[in-house]
Amino acid sequence: MATYAKELAQLPLAEAAQLVRAKDVSPVELVEACLARIRAVNDKLAAYISVYEDQARAVAKAAEAMVRAGHWLGPLHGIPVSLKDNVAVRGLATTAGSKILRDWIPDEDATVTTRLRQAGAIFVGKTNMHEFAWGGTSANPHYGAVRNPWNPERFPAGSSGGSGAAVAARTCYGAIGTDTGGSIRLPSAINGIVGIRPTYGRVSNAGIIPLAWSMDTAGPMTRTVEDCAIMFNAIAGPDPKDPNCSAAPVVDYTADLARGARGIRIGVVPGYFFHHLQRPVHDAVRSALKTFEGLGASVIDVNIENIHGNISAQLTIESAEPSSYHQRWLRERPGDYGEDVRTLLEIGEMLLATHYVQAQRYRSLLRSEFLAAFKAVDVFICPTLPFTATPVGAMKVVIENGVEEDMLSAIMQYTGVPSLTGLPSLNVPCGFDLDGLPVGMQIIGQPFGEATLFRVGAAFQAATDFHKRAPAL
């Protein structure tokens, strides 16, 4: 039974869905398989803050009964998934990884929660994260530092580090993360999984604890591109509860998965995308570009004149906006924040209004340059971050020449561009370093071009097997 459960947990979401539909596997079996994995690994990884054993079993029994009665809701029917703990679930604690919200019980679901419920997904738990999503390490001072399933001495990145570790460790078939400056893409890359930051406004943020309103997004994290597109189908679309959510119509994001990469024009920014990064990351992403060329895509150098400056703009906006949200708590309960988040929130109160507005003007400039460049290319591809997993708790990172750099600035080197421009971006695993730690590449698309990202990512996964490797944990 234990071996069977472990094998079930290894299945991609899409395969598990077909087994449920065919009544070959019950949602009850899938939930038990995931709960067994959580019990086996969560003490080592601290990936979950809450585990919903009883609730998940009850919903699974109902889902099983529906399938037996001939009512299959779709590919998420009876599929166990997890939610980052800044996503509201009605009647259950939503902490945002903080001490301040430890006892907060939302009286309403987030829109993504509702849509996953309606699609038939089963929540097995809420995942650990960087406190209030303001940081990239997931070294949470209140619920434990999340660890990387590929090597528990290494970090899982963040801020959706628990979601990344939970998916990579096969404790669920997919998870919801949130991404302001890279918080879906970074843990997806570092944990060897797929994750998408949607176009700003494509997925509702209603019911999600904000970090920086003008850059916040939510999206799925899964083991394959197909699984990611399936979850995206369930959560994307207009939502009157979120004033920043777009009214633009959605498409079937799985429709183009088999179209391949032939004819796709891939842009690279040579003076930036392959500058200042660890050698294994450089080599893996360059090799991926060769793979795409072998699939019939073309690689085109593109100059983005004003790409330098994006990290400063991101730090300014991502400081000022959270410090506005947290202004009251920072005065009333400063000691309840972890040291790093408290420092960042204090700093955000000390930047000038002109710094913030100039950063917002820079966003417009950068966005217009990328939109112009999309006349010549379909997507951009670059590394997701310039290094592989660092030791748990490290606040500095060495990228090259033995020089230590500040983690926060270094980790945003490539993820800042989509965050500032609002463009969608998909992380896809594309290699491993000499220590067996995953490397990810970032595929950046046009506004509302998620279907093209899934198409390109699926073409890569059809030609490679990086996504099929699993951590030994």
Add this chain to the structure above:
Amino acid sequence: MTKSSTIDAAMVRALAAMAELPLAEGRESTIAPILNAWVKDANELSRKMSAAQHWTVTPATIFAHPPLPDGKA
């Protein structure tokens, strides 16, 4: 625009006072070096965005009201 001066503990305390943010003892020494690096880069970005070729660039935070269905107010 002149180059920014180094941000020290006294300047951090002054900025906190301006924001009416009480700072616990010793917080200045944690904040100052990070703020110093960030402000230096932010000032550099401000200089860039103040250049003549960017005078017409508007911030990403402006509102864009949708038109009324019948085109009337």
